Amino acid sequence: MRKAGEMSGKTTLKQITLALAGSAMAIAAYFGQAQAQGLxxxxxxxxxxxVTEYExxxxxxFLQVLGAPGGSRQEVIEELIQDRLRTQEARQVGAIASESAVQDGMSEFAGRANLPLDEFxxxxxxxxVSRETFRDFVGVQITWRDYIRARFGSRVQITDTDVDRAISGATGSSGLEVLISEIIIPAPPPRAAQVQAQAEEIAQSSSEAEFSSFARRFSATASRGxxxxxxxxxxxxxxxxxxPLLLxxxxxxxxxxxxxxxxxxxxxxxxxRETSTPEPTFSAIEYAAYYIAGGRSPEALGRARGIAARIDRxxxxxxxxxxxxESALDRGSLPPSEIPTDIALELSKLDPGETSIALTRANGQTLVLLMLCGRTPALETDQDINRDGISAGIRNQRLNAFSENLLEQLAAEANIRILP
Incomplete structure (x- = not known):
């Protein structure tokens, strides 16, 4: 299920559909077959x-144009059934989104593609893809988002203890360790909107197996295997x-x-899990980045591996x-909050003297040989903490859990028949 309000596009839809170029005959055959059985x-x-064949x-x-996963016929039928459940439930209490709210949502979607709504x-x-299809897609998302907030918002009470737990874990003062899985999808500018659409679908993963399957298909990190x-x-x-996002x-x-x-x-x-000894926090992390022309080409990767084998520090x-x-090598020591997120993610996997070749720069044309030099423990943990932001993150996660549970209940109570 897509989270309401999470929508994306790109500068031109032609670029989004690069993977579909040349598929006109296949699409025509698909539509022709559908017409034969009645639109x-x-x-x-x-x-x-x-739910009709036309829908x-x-x-x-629509999902093909966005380049989003989850676009098989069976998955789409299941998604449209969920849309019917959402709409029926909201309509019973008069919670259908207004036309102006839907138009605003459509304009936001188009704006993320850097296009006015009419051009999009x-x-x-x-x-x-018809305008009505786009409008219905946005309308259901907005309706359900607002309904869930109105119905369950008062039942989501975030306590100071909830926030404190997230903060203590985020600062490392509690000795927490996490077991996570990652997906990093390259998104050079021509593919940015397509990748965003893929990522929004992946964010709805409901099991470890499903997330791992997406990782093997889309992730560019060494952990994909x-x-x-x-x-x-x-x-x-x-x-x-x-x-705080993880916690x-x-x-x-x-x-x-x-x-x-x-x-x-x-x-x-x-x-x-909580460990017996609190983990230290760090005031600075020192690392070096050596840039190699050629991106992830075999030649550049081979050179990077050869260099990594010859260096110890x-x-x-x-x-x-x-x-x-001088631009070929960057070396510095920065507070963790000032390190670019992608570099910080790779450094978190390294011990001093270890290297990574997972990252690129210059839209994928330059390979980064990254080495962790060392970490400087912090003497104090006095940090500016956005408690409101952490609380909002916890609230959104709990509202999403209410949404998922309600959908499961509605599906169990409804008379649903999928025709052969």
Missing amino acids: FDPVAHVDQAI VQQRVR ITALEQEG NGGRLPWTPISDLPPVLR ALGPGEVTAPLPIPNAVALFQLRAV CDDLYGIAQGQP
């Missing part, structure tokens, strides 16, 4: 409501921006897509970079 024939009944075709095409709709229509699974990690080793999750839940340079990251929390990189422009 407006029902494919599913949800109590007194129906299925349109949603499939025209581009969709050129790809075979293990389904994105990482070992137990002290919470204090992770980037500060990530700590607001329950086991099996997934963060919203997290933009990082030229990529989008998602994390699934698998477990949390960050000082050794000065000899590697000798005679090259």
